[in-house]
Amino acid sequence: MWLRLPTITGLSGGRSWPINPIHMALLPNGRVLSYGSRGDVLQQGVNGQDGSQNVVWNPDDWTNASTFGFDWYTNTRGQRVPFQDYTDRLTANVQDARNKFNSFCSGGTLMPNGKLLMVGGSGGLYTVGASTAASKMTGTYDYVTKTTVKVRDSVDGEGRWYATLITLADGRQLVLGGMEPYAEDYMDANLRAPGLVARNTARAPMVYKDGQGWTSLSGIPMTTYSQFFELYESRAEYPRAWVAPGGKVFGISTDLMWSLDPNGIGNLTAAGNGKFSNETLVANDNRRPASELPNVGSGSSSAVMYDKGLVMQAGGNGYWVLNTSRASSKATVVDIRGGAESARVIPQPPMKHARKFFNTTVLPTGSVLVNGGTTQANINAAQHVREAEMFVPDVNNPASGSFVPMATQAFSRVYHATAILLPDGTVLSAGGGNPHVVQRNGEIFCHRICSPPKVQARPGPSAPR
Numbered sequence: 001m002w003l004r005l006p007t008i009t010g011l012s013g014g015r016s017w018p019i020n021p022i023h024m025a026l027l028p029n030g031r032v033l034s035y036g037s038r039g040d041v042l043q044q045g046v047n048g049q050d051g052s053q054n055v056v057w058n059p060d061d062w063t064n065a066s067t068f069g070f071d072w073y074t075n076t077r078g079q080r081v082p083f084q085d086y087t088d089r090l091t092a093n094v095q096d097a098r099n100k101f102n103s104f105c106s107g108g109t110l111m112p113n114g115k116l117l118m119v120g121g122s123g124g125l126y127t128v129g130a131s132t133a134a135s136k137m138t139g140t141y142d143y144v145t146k147t148t149v150k151v152r153d154s155v156d157g158e159g160r161w162y163a164t165l166i167t168l169a170d171g172r173q174l175v176l177g178g179m180e181p182y183a184e185d186y187m188d189a190n191l192r193a194p195g196l197v198a199r200n201t202a203r204a205p206m207v208y209k210d211g212q213g214w215t216s217l218s219g220i221p222m223t224t225y226s227q228f229f230e231l232y233e234s235r236a237e238y239p240r241a242w243v244a245p246g247g248k249v250f251g252i253s254t255d256l257m258w259s260l261d262p263n264g265i266g267n268l269t270a271a272g273n274g275k276f277s278n279e280t281l282v283a284n285d286n287r288r289p290a291s292e293l294p295n296v297g298s299g300s301s302s303a304v305m306y307d308k309g310l311v312m313q314a315g316g317n318g319y320w321v322l323n324t325s326r327a328s329s330k331a332t333v334v335d336i337r338g339g340a341e342s343a344r345v346i347p348q349p350p351m352k353h354a355r356k357f358f359n360t361t362v363l364p365t366g367s368v369l370v371n372g373g374t375t376q377a378n379i380n381a382a383q384h385v386r387e388a389e390m391f392v393p394d395v396n397n398p399a400s401g402s403f404v405p406m407a408t409q410a411f412s413r414v415y416h417a418t419a420i421l422l423p424d425g426t427v428l429s430a431g432g433g434n435p436h437v438v439q440r441n442g443e444i445f446c447h448r449i450c451s452p453p454k455v456q457a458r459p460g461p462s463a464p465r
Helices: 193-201 222-226
Strands: 002-006 023-026 032-037 053-057 073-074 080-082 107-110 116-119 137-142 147-153 164-167 174-178 206-210 213-216 240-243 249-253 255-261 267-277 302-307 308-315 331-335 345-348 359-362 368-371 388-392 402-410 417-421 427-431 442-445 454-456 460-465
Touching: 023 107, 023 417, 032 427, 080 308, 147 206, 147 368, 164 240, 222 255, 222 267, 249 308, 267 345, 302 359, 302 368, 359 417, 368 427
Parallel strands: 107 164
Antiparallel strands: 002 442, 023 032, 032 053, 073 080, 107 116, 116 137, 137 147, 164 174, 174 206, 206 213, 240 249, 249 255, 255 267, 302 308, 308 331, 331 345, 359 368, 368 388, 388 402, 417 427, 427 442, 454 460
């Protein structure tokens, strides 16, 4: 079932969350950091693309009518407002975002010291010519001091919009993909021209070490890198990446699979037979059922590693937010238990609903909650999917997973919505919109029993909360 978070007194629009939480991270102290937008900007459009505000929420205190779980302080006018971090707030008269830190559409990952590393991002307030600029800055959020510190720019000086950031087995961070300037609607094969690839696609993968900064993986030639992270078919946009058994990184860039060795000067090769899908985007073909449309598109599909070496990707068949191609209901498991190079694609039964722009969250049981999305257009509420479902894998036979219907949400959760597993085994689903109606609210998903004293840990006995 889904529980709606209570409306917060004093916030306009009946909100239960102070901002549109485009990004969320579970901090070491059990609190949730949400960021990527600003609460005092209520309209859609570029003015809402200012990721200068952080909001911290305590899931153990959300029923408290005086705080609703949020960290509050009083400003100079005596008004109660959420904790804000305006260390690098954007202003409309600044025309170059590269030297400003803006967490809107950024990448983020937790470091071993508990700080959240954020890189890239940007918003429509800043332009380079007719295109939106991307930030080249790096920030770290400290959950103890509740502040974001702008660390430094990237080594190669390139901005990265929609970059992927993960933490490696040795504690370093790896950044992949991203665009500069904004170009997610570019899917023309002509964009493979070397000049456009070099100008618009972020360059070589880089690794970050706390206290030392960024280092380029110089052993990966641009010709190899651009093959997997080019603008064509949006392969540069939030490529999927996980640390595989053995320490290398496995990833999916739209229709391609790859293996990256982050040690030394780096190495990048195709994984498995190199193909996640034999198709990329399929435009509106009403003759084909949703289960036969390819589940590709880094921005519109959703993927998780639900068990060691087992990745599930579902939905998609779309790239940028205004794309109106029909969504896919197809699901695929990739088995990398033998290492990143050994990737093996295993088709799954389809989801109950076709979805684009939705979330998948691994539960303590090893199952995966699937929620939100749209069957076609992000801006058409009639096409939004509110009924959740659950992927139930068979760890002994990765080919025989299944999808089970779950409860229906009160709000649409489409583009810019987020979901995150909480310490008690429930799932927080929040945000969404811009474009379409901006959702400044949240819901809690509880499977079987809400506020359970224990959650079931697979495969052993129950685990304490």
